[in-house]
Amino acid sequence: MDKKYLLTTGQMAQFVADGFLCFDEFIPAELNKAAHDVFESKNFGRFKQGKPLFEAMPEDHPVGRIFRLPEVQGITHSLVGPDPLYDHHAVHTVPAGQKHGQHWHGDAIIDTRTHFDIQYFYFCHDTPLEMGGTMILPGSHFRQINTVDIGRYQNFMGQHKFVCKAGTLAVVHHGMWHCAQPNRTADTRYMFKLRLNPMVRQLRLWNTDDYESGDWRGALGKTYRWMGNEDRLEVVNHIKLWRFLSGDKKFDLGYWLSRLENMPENLLEAS
Ligand SMILES: O=C(O)CCC(=O)C(=O)O
Ligand SMILES: [Fe+2]
Numbered sequence: 001m002d003k004k005y006l007l008t009t010g011q012m013a014q015f016v017a018d019g020f021l022c023f024d025e026f027i028p029a030e031l032n033k034a035a036h037d038v039f040e041s042k043n044f045g046r047f048k049q050g051k052p053l054f055e056a057m058p059e060d061h062p063v064g065r066i067f068r069l070p071e072v073q074g075i076t077h078s079l080v081g082p083d084p085l086y087d088h089h090a091v092h093t094v095p096a097g098q099k100h101g102q103h104w105h106g107d108a109i110i111d112t113r114t115h116f117d118i119q120y121f122y123f124c125h126d127t128p129l130e131m132g133g134t135m136i137l138p139g140s141h142f143r144q145i146n147t148v149d150i151g152r153y154q155n156f157m158g159q160h161k162f163v164c165k166a167g168t169l170a171v172v173h174h175g176m177w178h179c180a181q182p183n184r185t186a187d188t189r190y191m192f193k194l195r196l197n198p199m200v201r202q203l204r205l206w207n208t209d210d211y212e213s214g215d216w217r218g219a220l221g222k223t224y225r226w227m228g229n230e231d232r233l234e235v236v237n238h239i240k241l242w243r244f245l246s247g248d249k250k251f252d253l254g255y256w257l258s259r260l261e262n263m264p265e266n267l268l269e270a271s
Pocket of ligand 1: 102107134135180181191
């Protein structure tokens with residue numbers, strides 16, 4: 001894997017705090033058209049779950065070609081390693097003129113270990129506000145919920161809609177809260193979702209050339225207004241995930257996590 005395709009430490013820190021990264025107009029027009037055609041054909045085909053991604057997804061399938069682009073493989077490699085497993089996909093469709101949005105939910109948050117899956121959200125056509133770009137709640141990925149547990153909520157401070165141009169690709173932590181939006185246009189809205197499971201320990205898989213600079217530290221301290229008084233607990237979550245990803249067991253921002261590691265129950269030795 002050529003380093004130039006890998007994520008930087010700054011992007012990884014942003015992913016840890018926000019739970020997603022978005023790459024606008026990232027996929028070439030020719031592939032966007034091929035993907036749109038196959039979504040419209042309703043003849044997408046099936047892939048075998050739990051198989052290595054490129055074994056499951058044929059090379060000549062439009063989405064097989066998209067996820068083999070070196071720029072996309074670089075993102076995949078940085079977050080879940082070189083040979084992840086294909087978990088599942090969905091061609092999420094919002095019909096023309098659909099007035100209702102979806103309940104806020106999390107997709108299968110069954111595995112509660114620190115290691116994480118990624119979900120790609122791919123938009124093959126322009127997705128303006130009235131068409132309903134998927135809405136997410138940045139920073140929500142550490143709040144482990146069961147499907148529509150949170151469905152009674154309508155809006156959150158800091159919610160974000162993927163209102164975007166054709167070819168936009170977002171990559172999201174599997175814990176992210178999200179929901180589809182209404183589609184007030186005369187065209188069907190497609191969002192292709194792909195979930196991948198890591199097969200290697202997620203340890204410094206990105207381009208670490210900027211690690212020593214420390215410029216990425218600020219991104220890890222980011223919090224959102226919806227967190228209210230619990231924002232400090234979320235910073236501790238960021239630190240814990242960063243220790244896991246970087247292998248730096250002593251990593252801290254300020255004194256947040258080190259404070260919890262102070263062991264006052266140690267007894268004084270008799271002198
Ligand atoms: O269609 C979308 O924008 C999201 C759909 C979704 O998240 C789901 O059905 O699980
Ligand atoms: Fe979902």
